[in-house]
Amino acid sequence: MQSAMTLSFSQTSSFTRPNHVLGSTASVFSTPKNLRFCGLRREAFGFSPSNQLSFRSNQIRTQSSGLQVSASASSNGNGNGAPPKSFDYDLIIIGAGVGGHGAALHAVEKGLKTAIIEGDVVGGTCVNRGCVPSKALLAVSGRMRELQNEHHMKSFGLQVSAAGYDRQGVADHANNLATKIRNNLTNSMKALGVDILTGFGSVLGPQKVKYGKDNIITAKNIIIATGSVPFVPKGIEVDGKTVITSDHALKLESVPDWIAIVGSGYIGLEFSDVYTALGSEVTFIEALDQLMPGFDPEISKLAQRVLINPRKIDYHTGVFASKITPAKDGKPVLIELTDAKTKEPKDTLEVDAALIATGRAPFTNGLGLENVNVVTQRGFIPVDERMRVIDGNGTLVPNLYCIGDANGKLMLAHAASAQGISVVEQVSGRDHVLNHLSIPAACFTHPEISMVGLTEPQAKEKGEKEGFKVSVAKTSFKANTKALAENEGEGIAKMIYRPDNGEILGVHIFGLHAADLIHEASNAIALGTRIQDIKLAVHAHPTLSEVLDELFKAAKVEGHASTGQEMQR
């Protein structure tokens, strides 16, 4: 350990040629030593001047190359005497969305010299055309819904005269929020010294990236984080006015009287919440037999009773929107429905607008993947569990990673960010595999839906395969004081767990602030906390968090003491 430190200091001056000594040294380090070394570095980081910072980054990077990627070790570190290849950056991230941003911040913390390439606007889909502006619209719709609900208001003793809204004002709120968050993101990266390079980025070859017209830079490691775009199925003509995707809808240029939403997943559901609150009538078109596929069946059934049935919404399930023609020549938007099973034409709808919310397609064209022999699968870049890109022959491409929507593992902003952090951990010498089952997801309807881990059918299937019993515990928001104080007693929380050892397999919440409540469960899953332990934790009263408290206490675990051994990483 001490020798490593000494060695490092000897490197201070040779900042631009970082590898020639350590390429070999690093390979003899054992893993625990590295870990401790990282810890030490971390402590020092707080008060280290910038020149020291770059020195440390060299140290880390070198270790990682020696440890993990044999190809790079052989090509760059073949002995002390050979001239090492020099790199412009330790890490280049293509795509400055939430995933890229998360990776960049963590890379700086780890002392890596980092650049981020953005061909469009910083913030990517989430900040500019996704989660962020939609939350602004949903904040408005939630309030509208509340103000319009005379019964709800009366039960508080409140009197409100007719609630109305100004469309442009609502749209501005969404746009302003996106701008603000985008600036925050940009500033945070600038402040930390991440180079933001503007232009379309593509991979030229191993460790080589082109951006803009003909700027070529090199980096020890490359992360592709190019995200996704709305998926528009064949036969649907998007004109941006009457047939739109979420990109257009978030600008809220109009509030149609009647809008068809194709797809009843997160995006479709959230928009149905917005549009119905603003006075539209909604028709869902879902290819599967049930609305809200992908949610726990019980949750989706209950949510449907609250979010769909009482609202001005109807739906067609088991049908494809095989052809959608935008409104023109005095005709409404025409939607041809085809039976999903028989492929027979089934019905024609005439509506004022159609929102295509059929999911998202990876944005991976023109990335130069052919230069590293990578073949996309339905557009997604194949990766292993450590986000290392797999080439056409099924072998790992050295120093190339892909995170976020582009790899399609879990198309959520925070999943991309978590994957980015995981990659940075790896390239800075600490092996890390992200447990995707601990990543929570939320749908911001009113009330919200959130989930983490397995659904009940998934858990039961797994239990049958692996031979363990699966139990379910449920609690209701009706029994929660805070929820009742808010007159929002509608909702349930449901936990799927192993009664034999108290492992939490999944938690699903539908109710007030479900999206905020899920984290106690997701953290428990990530850290491997068992029910018998977490049930003893204290929750402030009266808070919504007691819904989960009740849930943990409602579980019947056979095993007693937790061992804490099976940590999930």
Next chain:
Amino acid sequence: MAVSSSSFLSTASLTNSKSNISFASSVSPSIRSVVFRSSIPPSSHRRVMTVRSKIREIFMPALSSTMTEGKIVSWIKTEGEKLAKGESVVVVESDKADMDVETFYDGYLAAIVVGEGETAPVGAAIGLLAETEAEIEEAKTKAASKSSSPSAAEAVVPSPPPVTSSPAPAIAQPAPVTAVADGPRKTVATPYAKKLAKQHKVDIGSIAGTGPFGRVTATDVETAAGIAPSKSSVAPPPPPPPAAAVNEKATTTNLPPLLPDSSIVPFTAMQSAVSKNMIESLSVPTFRVGYPVNTDALDALYEKVKPKGVTMTALLAKAAGMALAQHPVVNASCKDGKSFSYNSNINVAVAVAINGGLITPVLQDADKLDLYLLSQKWKELVGKARSKQLQPHEYNSGTFTLSNLGMFGVDRFDAILPPGQGAIMAVGASKPTVVADKDGFFSVKNRMVVNVTADHRIVYGADLAAFLQTFAKIIENPDSLTL
């Protein structure tokens, strides 16, 4: 006293074991219930009681006031399985929640008529219950014939005044409902228009759309349903007391939330019928006479006969019937204002609140039938009322009406005379009251106040007073009731 005429409520078991997943809103109580109707061969006369009904039908219960149809989530029991009274048999999904439905009889689940995942209108038979194992086969045959002619049970759904069975299965116009899901059609209607049409039972195909591109809008449906969309809600004219509370609730909460610019609360079909009748009642000159009645003896009798299945409703109806027999003018009716008719039968209608509505099943020949038959008849009627299977003659043949709010603790109230009848009796709660006898001695006796509203064109004050005196005598010396 407090339990009288609420006997129908006893069929609604307010269990809450599933409440953690119940999404019924707090204003519409989740009533888990199952209603079995005695199956009577079509040939048998209505009056002949089938005391031992061996194969019973299990009906789709009305789990909420807005429920028109229910989906079978799962059958907890399988065909041939033995059932004990109170056991859950089937899980039904309504518009609001999933609920367990229990059986009120021991027996065997002989046949499942409506399978899992299928939908049936409220009141339709969803399964058959056999009393003994031997009858399972018979029931199965019955079930087979039933499924081949599925409309048999619900084809005749009466809906004339005084009360319509509001969320009736609507066999007549299922078109707007099913058209939503499949089949090409010409009418274009918005989602909310379809919802309203279903709610108000308007055939959406018959509405000319005035919306953009000729589509049917919510306003079109409201117009077609006879609701003036622009008018704000006017409080309904006072309905008869038993319905007041329930109706009030229904008008304010049963409907889906409306936008601020349309604060209309349209009547349901049942409410429209009630409203119409109430307006009509204003043309009849009525007056009211109240009378206190000691009930100690009646209460004692009730305790005695209760185990035999006699309900307070039957006791009161029987007493009223016997008193009416002695005062035929109170049982008369004046329909045209020029003449009146003495009714040949004494048919006591009893107002009951069911599922947010009001209905008056009729106990025919209340003076002649004995208490036990009356009680049985009453149970049968309530069962039918709940499942909306009452035949017109079973709710519109009343010659005298009994309305009881005693179970709510109401000490006295005033009822509105239903058009076409001579009198209506409003029964308050029986409570311990300090009574001074003719010698000036005080004692505490249970006493209730009855208040009769009568048509003064045919019934005069002395007639009514004499009738009440007779009624009070019968109640105070109730032995004649059991004869």
